[in-house]
Amino acid sequence: MTRTRLQALAVALLACGLTVAAPAHAVRIGEDAPAFELVQADGKPVALAKLRGSVVYVDFWASWCAPCKRSFPWMNALYDRHRGEGLIIVGVNVDKRRPDADRFLRDVPATFPIVFDAAGATPAAFDVKGMPSSYLVDRRGVVVAVEEGFHDERTATLEAQIRALLVAR
């Protein structure tokens, strides 16, 4: 009797244990940025590993995200100011439907490379906590800043940080 009960308990515990998913690991400051290779609209690939040596600003965005729309003009300006010094901005679109992204880009064109990840593997690898989310990656491929959301008052600090990274070769 007791044995049956114990068996039942074991089965129940096992069932509970199996369904608890392993917690996803969020990318933190000081860690290597997860590698990704995604394709731009013209078919050209962008691989993070190949950008080693540049300061990379990886921005996850979607057409349905209002702050993303506000962030694009700033990112364009940032890219135009610092691209000559070794800054690369990679906009990772996470829209499920590509026409939504295309419509967004017609409204607010980007001067920096945009790649598309409809499957969402890259935001999953970074474990993005909100939209938009940006990761500042230094020349060695290490994440030095994680930015969640777009805040006008944060842009000056962020740009100063980027400039410091660009100067420190």
Add this chain to the structure above:
Amino acid sequence: MRCWLRADRIARVVAACAVAVAGCASFDPPKPWEKGDLARPSMHFDADPLASKTMQHIYQSREGAAGGGSVGGGGCGCN
């Protein structure tokens, strides 16, 4: 007489229930980058704010229900 409520049978039923309920625990809310469909205007309770405002206005004036739908007033019709 054989008692139906035998302890091992209860244990088995409890185990079966635990397995069934545990299935609910595997539900994962959509991730931040998967909320595109939830963000669509058709997913809002209030798909057309202007139309619902008009409806509310008509309702208030025709039904004498001033104050019921928004702030202020207690339905006395005096505001």
